[in-house]
Amino acid sequence: xxxxxxxxxxxxxxxxxxxxxxxxxxxxxxxxxxxxxxxxxxxxxxxxxxxxxxxxxxxxxxxxxxxxxxxxxxxxxxxxxxxxxxxxxxxxxxxxxxxxxxxxxxxxxxxxxxxxxxxxxxxxxxxxxxxxxxxxxxxxxxxxxxxxxxxxxxxxxxxxxxxxxxxxxxxxxxxxxxxxxxxxxxxxxxxxxxxxxxxxxxxxxxxxxxxxxxxxxxxxxxxxxxxxxxxxxxxxxxxxxxxxxxxxxxxxxxxxxxxxxxxxxxxxxxxxxxxxxxxxxxxxxxxxxxxxxxxxxxxxxxxxxxxxxxxxxxxxxxxxxxxxxxxxxxxxxxxxxxxxxxxxxxxxxxxxxxxxxxxxxxxxxxxxxxxxxxxxxxxxxxxxxxxxxxxxxxxxxxxxxxxxxxxxxxxxxxxxxxxxxxxxxxxxxxxxxxxxxxxxxxxxxxxxxxxxxxxxx
Amino acid sequence: xxxxxxxxxxxxxxxxxxxxxxxxxxxxxxxxxxxxxxxxxxxxxxxxxxxxxxxxxxxxxxxxxxxxxxxxxxxxxxxxxxxxxxxxxxxxxxxxxxxxxxxxxxxxxxxxxxxxxxxxxxxxxxxxxxxxxxxxxxxxxxxxxxxxxxxxxxxxxxxxxxxxxxxxxxxxxxxxxxxxxxxxxxxxxxxxxxxxxxxxxxxxxxxxxxxxxxxxxxxxxxxxxxxxxxxxxxxxxxxxxxxxxxxxxxxxxxxxxxxxxxxxxxxxxxxxxxxxxxxxxxxxxxxxxxxxxxxxxxxxxxxxxxxxxxxxxxxxxxxxxxxxxxxxxxxxxxxxxxxxxxxxxxxxxxxxxxxxxxxxxxxxxxxxxxxxxxxxxxxxxxxxxxxxxxxxxxxxxxxxxxxxxxxxxxxxxxxxxxxxxxxxxxxxxxxxxxxxxxxxxxxxxxxxxxxxxxxxx
Numbered sequence: 001x002x003x004x005x006x007x008x009x010x011x012x013x014x015x016x017x018x019x020x021x022x023x024x025x026x027x028x029x030x031x032x033x034x035x036x037x038x039x040x041x042x043x044x045x046x047x048x049x050x051x052x053x054x055x056x057x058x059x060x061x062x063x064x065x066x067x068x069x070x071x072x073x074x075x076x077x078x079x080x081x082x083x084x085x086x087x088x089x090x091x092x093x094x095x096x097x098x099x100x101x102x103x104x105x106x107x108x109x110x111x112x113x114x115x116x117x118x119x120x121x122x123x124x125x126x127x128x129x130x131x132x133x134x135x136x137x138x139x140x141x142x143x144x145x146x147x148x149x150x151x152x153x154x155x156x157x158x159x160x161x162x163x164x165x166x167x168x169x170x171x172x173x174x175x176x177x178x179x180x181x182x183x184x185x186x187x188x189x190x191x192x193x194x195x196x197x198x199x200x201x202x203x204x205x206x207x208x209x210x211x212x213x214x215x216x217x218x219x220x221x222x223x224x225x226x227x228x229x230x231x232x233x234x235x236x237x238x239x240x241x242x243x244x245x246x247x248x249x250x251x252x253x254x255x256x257x258x259x260x261x262x263x264x265x266x267x268x269x270x271x272x273x274x275x276x277x278x279x280x281x282x283x284x285x286x287x288x289x290x291x292x293x294x295x296x297x298x299x300x301x302x303x304x305x306x307x308x309x310x311x312x313x314x315x316x317x318x319x320x321x322x323x324x325x326x327x328x329x330x331x332x333x334x335x336x337x338x339x340x341x342x343x344x345x346x347x348x349x350x351x352x353x354x355x356x357x358x359x360x361x362x363x364x365x366x367x368x369x370x371x372x373x374x375x376x377x378x379x380x381x382x383x384x385x386x387x388x389x390x391x392x393x394x395x396x397x398x399x400x401x402x403x404x405x406x407x408x409x410x411x412x413x414x415x416x417x418x419x420x421x422x423x424x425x426x427x428x429x430x431x432x433x434x435x436x437x438x439x440x441x442x443x444x445x446x447x448x449x450x451x452x453x454x455x456x457x
Numbered sequence: 458x459x460x461x462x463x464x465x466x467x468x469x470x471x472x473x474x475x476x477x478x479x480x481x482x483x484x485x486x487x488x489x490x491x492x493x494x495x496x497x498x499x500x501x502x503x504x505x506x507x508x509x510x511x512x513x514x515x516x517x518x519x520x521x522x523x524x525x526x527x528x529x530x531x532x533x534x535x536x537x538x539x540x541x542x543x544x545x546x547x548x549x550x551x552x553x554x555x556x557x558x559x560x561x562x563x564x565x566x567x568x569x570x571x572x573x574x575x576x577x578x579x580x581x582x583x584x585x586x587x588x589x590x591x592x593x594x595x596x597x598x599x600x601x602x603x604x605x606x607x608x609x610x611x612x613x614x615x616x617x618x619x620x621x622x623x624x625x626x627x628x629x630x631x632x633x634x635x636x637x638x639x640x641x642x643x644x645x646x647x648x649x650x651x652x653x654x655x656x657x658x659x660x661x662x663x664x665x666x667x668x669x670x671x672x673x674x675x676x677x678x679x680x681x682x683x684x685x686x687x688x689x690x691x692x693x694x695x696x697x698x699x700x701x702x703x704x705x706x707x708x709x710x711x712x713x714x715x716x717x718x719x720x721x722x723x724x725x726x727x728x729x730x731x732x733x734x735x736x737x738x739x740x741x742x743x744x745x746x747x748x749x750x751x752x753x754x755x756x757x758x759x760x761x762x763x764x765x766x767x768x769x770x771x772x773x774x775x776x777x778x779x780x781x782x783x784x785x786x787x788x789x790x791x792x793x794x795x796x797x798x799x800x801x802x803x804x805x806x807x808x809x810x811x812x813x814x815x816x817x818x819x820x821x822x823x824x825x826x827x828x829x830x831x832x833x834x835x836x837x838x839x840x841x842x843x844x845x846x847x848x849x850x851x852x853x854x855x856x857x858x859x860x861x862x863x864x865x866x867x868x869x870x871x872x873x874x875x876x877x878x879x880x881x882x883x884x885x886x887x888x889x890x891x892x893x894x895x896x897x898x899x900x901x902x903x904x905x906x907x908x909x910x911x912x913x914x
Contacts, residue, residue, distance in 0.1 A: 104696065241669040428633075
């Protein structure tokens, strides 16, 4: 009984769709962050829920770990095969299963990417708003409870997944939720699997909430003298009830990276990048309210971007911030971390973090989904430089402690994975044991993505 | 070991705050629906989380059931002591613990009522929107995943509880969530306890999301020739992205009840009652868009209610619909049920239900939170008339089957309680067993509100 036996049993089931080629194993052992490669023993490419269930049943009988694989864009090593086993790659389960325009929902397979999903939806006048930047798969986004730039208006994956099909650790297939917009019928299993990082089961279909494409969209950008003024503007805007579609902070270092990498010509000061969705009149009103608050807080050089190509340039620049930041010190990799605090503590959290980084030998620009109180920091580290990695980990450790001290969470959207289990006890106390009890109840053999999220796992 | 021993042990801990008076037991054995009285063996009135934990530890050691009690407004027998035990009445834990205006959140004890909460918030310019009609407690509202008239805009308790303090079945106290607006740190325990109907633990504090009181509010009412035209208006309004704050359907029978009971003088046709929140300009724009769609669907007699006293009269009438409906046949009690379907199936669900009721000897007016696809029916039954109760149960049974056939849920907001466990297998399949596995993991002795929600429980 073991991994090799599971691989042998899977081969006749999947044929060529079970790969043990070195290049495939290497690809599925990589990650976007600083973790060393951890390849699986085989990669399975199922084409249906039934095949996923068959894979799980074989692995369950053989005690073989199972790790879901979407687009590999996770930042906390979620999809690494820490204890070997089978990487279940959903790239062949990437279809749109149903679109219900009247109900403004759709059902997709987990391997569809965010961009492909919105391409498929274009003709309907509907869109799926959650946008973590990376062109992740919807299964991966659900599993990490992803959010991103638009969460301030449309919510995170928690708010926009209304139902799931899940293959449990014993191969049973369940359906959570219905297409009704709300339900009081029992435990919220959908919410239990969203954010479970594949440790409770493998998601094989998702029903998603959609939104009408706004009649009008406007975006804009302005500079502030300091981070506190930008954050004050954010707080006031949210409190005024302005339904911001996006409100993003980039710090002066990030602007410097934009100027170098993206050819932007922006003053090297903190900026807010904003977007408004609504009717023509509504968008104009929102932009005016935001502009007035920004001006009161000393903003300068407000430029609006109403044309689609201007907006898309703006958000492309923002989404590529990580790569721009890497270009500040070519050859490095980012130790990327995120935290989220109550918005009243955000300026404090950012300023303390900036001061801490400034006192270190590393560069670490900050960008943030500040309407949610969420920000990121990419600490630039030379691969193989253990001294730098140690400093980066210490800075990241102090960020996590800061988040907890200020009443927040150690991760707003990247998740726990392998990277942040050390903070689960501090954030959740006995709640972490409750998670462990749920895990043991649903996956007593600890086969679903072992080594992630849970205590001693 | 048993209930009597638990009561004896609790007496020195709680003194006079442990009641075994017959009137108290009778009061806590009542419910708002047709279920017969099921009194507890004693009623505990804790004043702190520590006292709740002490009560739970004693009951756990003695194998004594524990049932939370809020305001007793549940409609599915949730708070009935089906197997006896201790009713934990939270009326002395009804304080506001903290208001954070900058973060637009507050933390309350579970016994605070919805109306008292909003009274406490008034000076801050903030409000808590979830409004199930009844002046329920926030602990009860969280436990049943309540929603109501404003869910179409502000969401349900699922969306508006951001953290909980819970006493588990073994007396441990956990804190779920943080005050940060989002988190990707582990399983979503907050969502697990919201809607768990007290079967996994007792909620002892809640952190709630608040909203700024809108700058402008307008309400209105109009009549339609038939339910389908009203529902089409709702679908189109939602699809246009009009951010309706409330959009409620009352059928012709309910209007007849309003005319009799509340002195309304409305044509006996289906009506939509609507409310708009926003800026002055935004509200005017929304009202215009809604009005145009309603007119296209043949609406007549649109009356707007912009003055606070007009609005409050309108919503008071709506909230008292149940009592108005009861007055259609004095001396009866309502067998009240709710279901929720995808909005594209709503007209069909309502028309089939109306036809089914019309073919029966009972009256059963329909009202609905139609923006969510959710509607209610109150079947008027003479107390003690078993023949009528049987007919009402059969009608209700066909409503539940209809909800599932149309892709919906057997309850949008009332919950499962004792009343709807018969449909859990049909709605959730093996998912119901997953709920059972979670229940056994967290409450192996089945002491937390036994006899509700779960299989064979």
